[in-house]
Amino acid sequence: MSRSRSAFFSLALVFIFLTALPCTLAAAEKSYTLAIVPNLPAVTLHKNWTPIAEYLSRELGVKVQLKLYDKITTFLEETKAGNADFMYAAPNMFYLAYQKQKYIPLVRGSNMLRGQVFVRKDSPFTKVKDLEGKTIAIVGPKNVCSVITRHALLSGQNIDFNVSYGGSTINVAKSVLVGKADAGATLDSSMMEDAPEMQREFRVLMQTDKIAPHPFSAHPRIPKQVRDAVTTALLNLDKSEQGRKMLETAKLAKPVKADYKRDYSFFADVNFDRLDRQQPK
Known part of the structure; x- marks a missing residue:
């Protein structure tokens, strides 16, 4: 009788273990997309x-899996649909996803962004109004x-103009340099990084106000405890040389906590539909 009872308890323990195993594995396999x-x-x-x-995976104790895209349109569709748990996006793209999903900005870099409109040094255009119809x-x-920059030109300067797509900062600069375009619009920092030698060939006609750079954000379905852990982990990277290199490579240099109202509510004034209607010449 004692042996039977012992065998029964052993089998019961095995059954409980096997029943709990799938739950344990499910917890171990928890993952988030970035x-x-x-x-x-x-x-x-x-x-x-x-x-x-990989660093966030270690810090959070879960798998953080990169999600990469070959087209910006696909990225926008995915994020506006809320398919990403975490997201790193340009400020305007973050705002579009925020409109649909209320993504929460967690961390951003400290290097502010500013657009500029420039022409060749020998251009006859001396002020932004001269670019009407150009x-x-x-x-x-x-x-x-x-x-x-287009928002500033269309709303602040109230001029109409044609656009052409260069695909990169250096191609925009070349288009202006060879006369294919009357002017160019880029970030001032991109010009310094990508085409420093060409800068001396241009005159800047206008600069936009500075805006906050790309945020690292989280979908509101992510528990606050996890969001706070991600924020802390990213800020802590700035405390070591290796961590700072990782942040600089990912364009999150000198990270600070991000705030929607302070950093990105500016885009509520941007008429995205009007910008989308602008077709290249």
């Missing part, structure tokens, strides 16, 4: 962001430099 805006080739973004994804080269329709 969507990265495709502003560089996917292979470059994978190299730049893998160290941060062609301005921009990187692309969704890039933050394009959005903030």
Whole structure:
């Protein structure tokens, strides 16, 4: 009788263990997706962001899985649908996702962004109003430099103009240099980084107000405890040389806590529909 009772309890323990095992495995396999805006080739973004994804995975005790895209339109569709748990996006793209999903900005870099409109030094155009009806080269329709400079021109300066897409800062600069476009619009920091030698060939006609850079944000379904842990982990990276290099590579240098109202509510005044209706010449 004693042996039977012992065997019964042993079998019961085995049954309880096997029943609980799937739950344990499910908890161990918990993962979050991190969507990265495709502003560089996917292979470059994978190299730049893998160290941060692995670091966050260790800090959170869960898997943080990179989600990369080959098109900005796909990235926007995914984030506006709320398919990403975490997201790193240009300010204007973050705002579009915020409108639909109320993503919460957690951390951003300290280097502010500012757009500029420039012409060749020998250009006859001396003020922004001279660009009425002219062609301005921009990187692309969704890039933050394009959005903030066109918004400033259309609303602040109240001029109409044509656009042409260069695809990159250096191509925009070349278009202006060879006369394919009357003016160009880029971020001032991008020009310094990508085409420093060309800067001496241009005159800046207008600069926009500075805006906060790309935020690292979280979908509101992510528990606050997890969001706070991610914020702390990213801020802590700035405390070591290796961590600072990781942040600089991912364009999150000198991270600070982000705030929607302070940093990104500016985009509520941007007429995105009007910008979308602008077709390249």
